[in-house]
Amino acid sequence: MSLTPPDAPTPREACVHRLANGLTLIGEPADGFQSAAFSLMIPAGCRYDAADQLGLANLTCEMALRGAGDRDSRALVSDLDALGVERGESVGLSHTSLGASTLAENLPAALAIYADIVRRPHLPEDQLEAGRQVCLQELRGVEDEPSQKLMEELRRRHYGDPYGRASSGNIAAVESLQIRDVRQFQHKRYAPDSAILAVAGAFDWDAMVEDVERLFGDWVNNEAPSKTVETPGAGDGHVTYDSSQAHIGIAFPSVPYSHADYFQAWGANGVLSSGMSSRLFTEVREKRGLCYTVYASLQTQKDRAAVFCYAGTTAERAQETLDVTHSELVRLADGVTAEELGRLKARMKSGLILQQESTHARAGVLARDWRHLGHIRSLAEVNKLVDAVTADTINDYLQRNPPSDFTIVTLGPQPLTRPN
């Protein structure tokens, strides 16, 4: 089965321009759009937070938008709104990502403001308390969101530190942070080396290169990141939570995006969890009505990956839900069928086209490809890789890598018994 639709337009080519300071610009200009989107990833992830400053990367990101360059806090957000920018920031393990979508004609002006945000933020001391409170509200809000609380605990217990960190940090650390900590973090870690700017949609590549050289060309690296000290995860655990509901999380190791086996692991996980006919949906939700929500998500870091599986249910049915979910994970090792894989490939084909039709989604994919692979996979290349996946190749992978070494974390009124 070929995944290239018969009437596909000429494949778009991603262009790459590396600045001398280490920032890489990736662009994929495309016809048929009036919008453009970018994703700017800077190497300021929460892995660089010191152990007693967890949450610093997150607070720094919150503060960076409170005035930059010639604009005070008020002018900055007003001007972004006046450019019609739909924005979003997230602080990950390795990078802080700033994304924006807007009309093509407003992209250069928006990008100039983002150059100020990452290079010349004011980090005003008189707004530190407000920024801190926003970060604390985010942290405390998780207390009222047990499914998120559980999945954060699962990551910590599976990966250990720093890979299992939640970027929001902890309350004691965030309460202790000073403006000098924020300024130091920004000075060191908001840097061009290994930063990525990915742009998709309606724009002119040559003009973009010129803009980016002007806006980011003289950005300098102030300090190389310190080596990360790793500690292992604590493994299985239970969080007592007074509720009639129970939340179940299971993690197991997988292979990262850059790994030769990645598409095999992706296929196995898709059979498990992608679509209404997937195994978890069918066995846990449809047949037994154990859950409203159940999923398994293959999440990849640069050098490691894991599948994180979630099921939420009532306390009475929690043990049954854990047992059934766990047995589906174990049963994967027996292999997948050609029918299951056929459906998955059809979903993938649709998904790739829908992704190409969104400048926002496409900018994110370009940045991810560059970060993980050091090159951009065209749609044709992805199709070829997916075409090469068969039930046999997946089953060979699963024989070599049966789901195992599970980390199981539960949150609810009482602990459950670990399945064998």
Place this chain on the structure above:
Amino acid sequence: MSLTPPDAPTPREACVHRLANGLTLIGEPADGFQSAAFSLMIPAGCRYDAADQLGLANLTCEMALRGAGDRDSRALVSDLDALGVERGESVGLSHTSLGASTLAENLPAALAIYADIVRRPHLPEDQLEAGRQVCLQELRGVEDEPSQKLMEELRRRHYGDPYGRASSGNIAAVESLQIRDVRQFQHKRYAPDSAILAVAGAFDWDAMVEDVERLFGDWVNNEAPSKTVETPGAGDGHVTYDSSQAHIGIAFPSVPYSHADYFQAWGANGVLSSGMSSRLFTEVREKRGLCYTVYASLQTQKDRAAVFCYAGTTAERAQETLDVTHSELVRLADGVTAEELGRLKARMKSGLILQQESTHARAGVLARDWRHLGHIRSLAEVNKLVDAVTADTINDYLQRNPPSDFTIVTLGPQPLTRPN
């Protein structure tokens, strides 16, 4: 300021075809897409649930996907997945909506399956318990999501019944439902009269009309909906919830989408809550750090509308958050500025273009326009309506309709004092 971008392609025209049985097909074929999406709205909303059967429309929707036409439950979901369909269902007050996005070439086959789902569902008795359990899990899950729990309570207390209903119903009713109730509801309410099928993206209009006549032309109406008996909302309230967090909801009346003043109300609400420079974001989040999340959302029914406002905070700062949020709502009556409106229009301009670039979003808008207006607003018409909004026209509206008659509902460890 004109909102029509200089390089806009020829405006697309929506086509309308009314079937003799009352179903309306709306189509907006568009160049530049390889995907297509539809939204099928059938008049089977939760307003038709009897008082002792709340949750019946929701359970019927859950059951409708468990086999239909020639396909049993398993074959139905497998075939939808094999067509690469991204699907989603929602049960609203008046309609049950079924939506799907996929590759253009798979659209006719997907639509044929949906004709089976709404016209010839098996509603198998041996799957009733599993379907019921999924609906109960959804209901019970809300107990662990206090922000959602609060907003459901706010709707109930503001609108009364049936306008304030949550489609999930209540546990006692869902536990009592029998398969004959589900089959009766489907027989009566899954009907073509006032149903809408909206299609956007890459497809041929004439072929679509032919398909739809063949698939839905002989669908008959079995029974006119019964008249709804309305009861008023209970007004202010507090839900005691053991947490360190507090959740605050405020509602006040507004005007529906079809109202001559709608774009004035929309503009006022945008100044309040759209974008980082909006008043709520600035006053509640940025300046005081009271919340991580705060918003006001103008939600429109066919004949009425309300603004629903949410703020989540810590218990200690709950009174301050309520006071500040409430005072921003009251302050709206003093008017908005031309600068605020200018930013809002720029955001709207961007948003309209991004919406046009998503076949899924566009299908939803087509269905909404038809339902509320009985015709489709082109992008040019929307631009004209938005262009006609000025600070003066909004302020005139706000003088006539100052935010008032607030319903305030809180959820947290203790009640708060109602602001004056």
